[in-house]
Amino acid sequence: MTEMLLIQIDRSEGSLQRLIGLIERRGFTIERMSLAEAGLHREVGIGVRARDAGRAVDVLARQIDRLIGVRRIAPSADTVHSEGAVPCTA
Amino acid sequence: MTASSAAPKIAPLPAPKTGARLVVEALDAQRVEFVFGYPGGAIMPVYDAITEASFKHILVRHEQGAAFAADAYARVTGRVGVCMATSGPGATNLVTGIANAMMDSVPLVCITGNVASPLMGTDAFQEVDILGVTLPIVKHSWIVRDPADIPAIFAEAFHIAASGRPGPVLIDLPKDVQIGVVAAPVQATPAKDTARRLDPSQLRRAEAAIGLAERPLLYIGGGVRIANAVAEVRQFARNTGIPAVSTLQGLGALAPDWPGNLGMLGMHGTREANEAVQACDLLIVLGARFDDRATGKLSGFAPHARVIHIDIDAAEIGKLRDAHIAITGDVKTVLPALSPRPLAITPWIERCARERARHEARYDAPGEGVYAPALLKELSERAGDTFVAACDVGQHQMWAAQHCRFASPFAHLTSGGLGAMGYGLPAGLGAKLARPDAHVVTISGDGSFIMNIQELATLKRYGIALKIVLLDNASLGLVRQWQELFFDGNFSEIDLSDNPDFAAVARAFGIDAFRITKREEVSAGIDRLLAAPGPCLAHVLIDPKENVWPLVPPGKSNAEMMHGEA
Numbered sequence: 184m185t186e187m188l189l190i191q192i193d194r195s196e197g198s199l200q201r202l203i204g205l206i207e208r209r210g211f212t213i214e215r216m217s218l219a220e221a222g223l224h225r226e227v228g229i230g231v232r233a234r235d236a237g238r239a240v241d242v243l244a245r246q247i248d249r250l251i252g253v254r255r256i257a258p259s260a261d262t263v264h265s266e267g268a269v270p271c272t273a
Numbered sequence: 274m275t276a277s278s279a280a281p282k283i284a285p286l287p288a289p290k291t292g293a294r295l296v297v298e299a300l301d302a303q304r305v306e307f308v309f310g311y312p313g314g315a316i317m318p319v320y321d322a323i324t325e326a327s328f329k330h331i332l333v334r335h336e337q338g339a340a341f342a343a344d345a346y347a348r349v350t351g352r353v354g355v356c357m358a359t360s361g362p363g364a365t366n367l368v369t370g371i372a373n374a375m376m377d378s379v380p381l382v383c384i385t386g387n388v389a390s391p392l393m394g395t396d397a398f399q400e401v402d403i404l405g406v407t408l409p410i411v412k413h414s415w416i417v418r419d420p421a422d423i424p425a426i427f428a429e430a431f432h433i434a435a436s437g438r439p440g441p442v443l444i445d446l447p448k449d450v451q452i453g454v455v456a457a458p459v460q461a462t463p464a465k466d467t468a469r470r471l472d473p474s475q476l477r478r479a480e481a482a483i484g485l486a487e488r489p490l491l492y493i494g495g496g497v498r499i500a501n502a503v504a505e506v507r508q509f510a511r512n513t514g515i516p517a518v519s520t521l522q523g524l525g526a527l528a529p530d531w532p533g534n535l536g537m538l539g540m541h542g543t544r545e546a547n548e549a550v551q552a553c554d555l556l557i558v559l560g561a562r563f564d565d566r567a568t569g570k571l572s573g574f575a576p577h578a579r580v581i582h583i584d585i586d587a588a589e590i591g592k593l594r595d596a597h598i599a600i601t602g603d604v605k606t607v608l609p610a611l612s613p614r615p616l617a618i619t620p621w622i623e624r625c626a627r628e629r630a631r632h633e634a635r636y637d638a639p640g641e642g643v644y645a646p647a648l649l650k651e652l653s654e655r656a657g658d659t660f661v662a663a664c665d666v667g668q669h670q671m672w673a674a675q676h677c678r679f680a681s682p683f684a685h686l687t688s689g690g691l692g693a694m695g696y697g698l699p700a701g702l703g704a705k706l707a708r709p710d711a712h713v714v715t716i717s718g719d720g721s722f723i724m725n726i727q728e729l730a731t732l733k734r735y736g737i738a739l740k741i742v743l744l745d746n747a748s749l750g751l752v753r754q755w756q757e758l759f760f761d762g763n764f765s766e767i768d769l770s771d772n773p774d775f776a777a778v779a780r781a782f783g784i785d786a787f788r789i790t791k792r793e794e795v796s797a798g799i800d801r802l803l804a805a806p807g808p809c810l811a812h813v814l815i816d817p818k819e820n821v822w823p824l825v826p827p828g829k830s831n832a833e834m835m836h837g838e839a
Contacts, residue, residue: 196416197404204408245588251413251433 185214185230186240189259192225193252199227201250206231209246210238224254286456292420293318293451295458296384297326299427305355307331307346307706308384309339313359315399316386318451328355331706331735333699334727336363340370341696341725342703344379345663345686349707351501353434357384361399364445365406369693371441372410376690377522378499380439382430383411389449390418404445412440420453428461436464438586439499475600476610479557479581482598483613486555486579488621489515492538495522495689496560496584498682502605506559507531509608513616515557516625518546520567521689523560525679532626539567540825541671545628547823547831550575552624558582560604563593564690573830583607634676641792642816645669645744646676648795649716652742653677655799656712660684663704663713665697665721668750671821673716695724701739702728712740712803719745719772729782732808740802741810743775746817754820758835759827779810786810 192198199218206213206229215230231240240258248256290298296319300308305328312320323330333339336358343354354374358367364385374381388397404414413433415426430442483489497506506526510517516533519526527534536543538550550556556578561567568574571593582589582596583604590599600607636647649672653660658680664670664687679685686704688696701715722743732739749767756764779786789798789811802811822837 196418197408197414200405201408208409239591242588242592245590249438249586249588 185232187259188229188231188240188244188247189257190227190229190247190253191221191255192227192250193254194220194223194225195252198225198252202227202229202247202253205246205250206243209243210234211240211243228259289454289456290458291318291322291451292417292423292446292453292455293322295420295423295455296427296446296451297322299424300355301327302424303353303427303431306352307343307703308355308357309333309342309346309703310357310384311336311339311359311363313363313386313399315360315388315448316357316363316384316446316451318448319357319384319386319446331731334730335725336366337370337695338699338702338725338728338731340367340381340383341373341693341699342706342728343381344370344374344377345700345703346707347374347379347381348377348498348686349661349683349704351683353380353382353431354703355382355384358386359399360385360387360403361401363399364401364403368406368410369691369695371407371443373688373691373693373696374441375410375412377495377688378439379441380434381441382427382434383441383443385443385445386451387416387445387447390447391449393447404443407443410441411443414443414445416445416447417450418447420450421455421458423450423455423458425459425461429464432464469601471600471602471607471610475598476607479598479600480611480613482555482579482581483513483515483557483611484616486616487618488553489513489555489557489616489618490549490553490578491515491517492550492556492558492561493517493519493523493526494559494561495520495682497523497526497604500560500585500603500605502560502603502608503681505605505608509611513613514618514622515616516549516622518542518550520561520564521674521687523682524674524685525682529678529680532629533622535625535629537674539564539569539831540827541675541821541823542567542825542831543675544632544823544834544836545625547825547834548628549625550578551832553578556580558584558596559608560584562589568593569825569831569833570829573832640816643789643792643795643813645813645815645819646672648742648799648813649673650676650678651795652714652799652802653679656714656803659708659711661704661708661711661713662686663697663701663715664688665715665717666692666694667718667721668746668754668819668821669716669718669721669744671751672744675821694721697721698725698728698741699731701741702731702737705737705739706735709738714802715739715741717741717743718750719743719747719769719775720749722775723772726778729779729784729808733783736807738806739808740805741779741808742802743810743812744815745772745775745812746815746819747772748817750817750819751821753817754824757820758824774812776810776812779812784808784810786812789813
């Protein structure tokens with residue numbers, strides 16, 4: 184199952200690399216992704232899928248939340264295919 | 274009134290400063306005591322400026338030593354450790370130390386030089402993307418693009434490294450940023466207080482669960498040391514009588530002679546600790562993270578227990594074991610807020626005490642050779658409450674954890690999460706600088722010691738009175754033990770019988786050194802070591818076939834301990 188997360192993150196150097204790297208390191212694949220500028224921040228929509236049954240998306244969300252520069256994280260019903268979205272397969 | 278006194282007062286413009294000068298001022302503003310580092314091309318402007326710094330720079334002989342020394346300084350003092358290196362190989366040599374700090378939640382500020390901004394991304398000489406390399410092993414990191422940002426970035430870096438769950442941060446300084454001149458740097462803004470408020474309903478639920486438990490158990494982790502919550506944990510244990518087990522990082526949180534202290538749990542834990550975990554009906558987790566070395570096979574860990582998990586890091590709760598009651602907060606704040614009603618757990622307390630007495634370690638091993646557990650026990654007891662052990666990784670590390678007496682968790686420095694051989698000597702160096710009053714002893718093995726042996730030169734240069742116990746079994750002992758037990762005795766690449774004469778090597782560095790080869794020499798050797806006015810190494814020859822017991826085989830439950838011959 185692909186679970187959607189909507190993340191608001193600072194536009195600082197390395198922030199996207201940090202976010203994507205964390206998701207993959209923690210045992211999830213990135214199924215979809217969208218990116219939009221929002222003033223000083225970025226709004227990132229990410230669809231993630233656990234690589235095995237032992238991985239919980241709520242734990243992942245807390246791990247993302249503790250990244251410096253993440254302002255907000257919430258589950259999202261469908262935020263991916265807005266204008267400018269970049270679908271990708273990890 | 275003179276003409277000059279009537280002139281309007283105009284504040285003088287601040288004198289322009291280089292980025293390098295701002296780095297030094299930023300470190301002085303944080304009241305940094307020591308910076309552990311090694312110069313090189315891309316960090317030379319900062320080294321040019323540090324000759325006027327208030328802090329002391331400790332020139333190590335390898336950047337990994339700088340990171341480990343800063344790590345130990347931070348663990349002992351509770352302050353932020355600082356290390357510095359040049360670009361490329363200097364920066365990558367820090368990486369193991371940064372990962373070590375990340376795994377054990379140690380606050381470090383790591384400063385690296387880099388090639389000038391226009392050269393970044395061009396594969397320039399000694400260029401490496403150290404920000405990219407270290408992304409998974411830092412709490413946060415920056416490439417400074419404008420020297421005017423240096424004061425603000427450094428202030429934020431120190432705050433992030435030390436706040437919440439501590440960890441290492443990295444600041445990468447391109448060379449042009451170091452030599453760039455700034456008239457009006459951006460000043461640091463005070464950090465916001467991000468402390469969470471405790472959830473009273475979870476506290477009340479925890480109190481109720483404790484009140485109902487018949488066999489409650491404290492599971493103490495490194496978070497207790499980090500939160501400086503030793504007094505609170507001891508008070509809670511005294512008030513409730515609840516027995517306790519500790520992780521490798523939690524050792525020392527309880528007084529060694531407190532009857533409810535069952536010692537270390539896990540792979541090389543005590544029988545009484547692992548048995549208590551298996552039997553308990555409530556596990557109260559204090560700043561621990563269910564590490565696999567502690568839990569063994571997770572599905573078999575504490576099978577009858579409800580779990581109260583208290584941790585400052587919300588991401589640790591539920592990561593490996595679901596918590597029935599989750600309390601996100603600082604152990605130092607949470608424990609005093611818990612007031613469970615008086616417990617009726619006397620049978621459980623008596624059972625734990627009985628098991629502790631029944632499984633007490635014995636030190637009457639047969640033979641004339643040096644028995645390492647007995648030596649370590651005697652060493653720690655003779656050194657007393659100011660004993661601080663900086664351990665390397667291997668059998669000696671586990672013997673130290675099992676048999677040394679630690680008056681507090683600040684007295685036990687060990688690479689727990691990463692398990693980095695080579696930690697012990699530079700860690701001892703950093704700890705002794707932080708605690709010159711203490712008996713700081715590096716406990717090492719022949720495999721680990723040679724990985725950072727060059728730091729003997731640092732001891733000599735600064736006259737750091739670190740004591741070293743080098744337990745030499747002429748092999749990679751823990752690997753040899755696993756090959757004996759789990760690989761049918763197929764000994765592969767563990768023989769170190771061609772080791773150098775470590776005492777002679779130490780003397781070549783100008784360090785006092787001697788050998789202990791027989792059991793009868795141990796007490797006099799400890800006397801000599803502890804009385805030595807300067808750095809001193811005891812090269813101790815031990816039986817290559819000695820194993821660490823007990824042992825939970827990898828992948829097995831803690832209920833399936835092997836007890837060996839001990």
